[in-house]
Amino acid sequence: ELSTKRVILDLNVRLDQRIKDYLEIISNVSDKLSLKSFLVGGCVRDLLLNIQSNDMDIVVEGDAIKLAQEVNKYINGEFFSYEKFRTATIKNEEIKFDFASARTEFYSCPAAKPLIEYSDLHNDMYRRDFSINTLAISLNKDSYGKMIDFFGGYEDIKIKRIRVLHPLSYVEDPTRIIRAIRFEFQLGFKIDKADEELIKNAMELKLFNVISFDVLKEELKLMFSHGSCPALIIMRMKELNVFKLIHPKISFNFSLDKLKGYFSCLKSEGFGNNLKEWWFLCILPIIYNILKSEDRFFKRKWKFTKKEILYVEKLKKFLFKFSRKRSQNIFKDFDLFETLEGIPSEIICFLKILEEKPLNDYVLWFEKNKNVFKPLTTGEELSNRSDVKPVFIGEILKNLKKEKFFGNISTYEDELKFINKFISEKS
Ligand code: CTP
Secondary structure, eight states: OOOHHHHHHHHHHHSOHHHHHHHHHHHHHHHHTTOEEEEETHHHHHHHTTOOOSEEEEEEESOHHHHHHHHHHHHOOEEEEEGGGTEEEEEOSSOEEEEEEOEEEEOSSTTOOOEEEEOOHHHHHHTSSBGGGOEEEEOSGGGTTOEEESSSHHHHHHHTEEOBSSTTHHHHOTHHHHHHHHHHHHHOOEEOHHHHHHHHHHHHSOGGGTOOHHHHHHHHHHHTTSOSOHHHHHHHHHHTTOGGGTOTTOOOOOOHHHHHHHHHHHHHTTOOTTSTTHHHHHHHHHHHHHHHHHHHHHHHHTTOOHHHHHHHHHHHHHHHHHHHHTTSOGGGOHHHHHHHHTSOHHHHHHHTTOOOTTHHHHHHHHHHHTTTTSOSSOHHHHHHOTTSOHHHHHHHHHHHHHHHHTTSOOSHHHHHHHHHHHHHHHO
């Protein structure tokens, strides 16, 4: 099953000619420099799953920068090298090759940045996350296309199993927990039962204090970017008890149905995973309960963008006003209405799934009525009138809305009368 022949066939059938040409260049140059080079990681996994990838990782036993420099003499792509990590990248409009020197990583303590030492293919594969990412394909002429499978990754790809290589893997790098969930959804795989236990055990440790939020945020973004149902991803995170990676105080109590309601509202409003803030909208139900008390932490540590900060601020402002006014007749409070009106519709989608009373009633009432109070007169109509000074347009529209809100006017004729009265009072 794992014969050389089978994988050579895979390479020839599954890669298009252009990519095969590039690999041949790498093969020739590796031989010329007497370096062993291998196609590794995600691209091999994807190749076996028949997913075309133009982003290829090459591991070299030896100097990766030297190999990449020599290869690029034939490719003439954009070239970048990083002396510190001994890695190099060649990129053109068709393909991206990342070259890395085979290395071993040591962790001085859990979740710390690894220390690096040069090594061979086996050790380089052993430092990786899941067996499915540890397959290598030899690129040297004498063994071209031969698959090297140290940790049973081929079998795991066949049975769609996600499994780490050693028990401390999730502790050493907790972002792998998010990666494991991502691969479940992205590839339709399943985290191994033993790994579910490892994840749950890892979550008992205080990893939150040592994790890198920058990396975690990138992994969360990736996890929610694949178009899988975010509601199901969030429920899976709950099942594996991983919210604690985001913040130890999270308390989460949305049902799957509520989450689905939120995401289908976002979809119907035109918001999806092409949005820069999509990840924020996805984690909003998770962090909602601590947003008020921990917002400074999120802004600073998680480096929220301006728009994400705006979401938080608007939401907080509304909730604060609401909590102060709840004893009054909220349905007659124009200020509260306007505050909610100023909230982006994606955040309204979220407010709609909150089960807190009377907030929930209020938001649903708002959704039903917000258009009723909109003036029938448009700004354009007003600016076309010679008797309306431009400075008054905004004020007139706001007053029209307010009068409609309180039920003082309702028809277009009412509006005209109101406008005429307004103008005559001003002149
Ligand atoms: N890796 C790891 N631990 C991480 C992140 C990455 O061991 N926390 C390893 C993985 O084995 C992966 C390789 O580094 O194969 C490159 O990572 P990345 O480019 O993020 O993933 P790919 O496997 O290429 O897959 P994808 O592009 O689908 O994310």
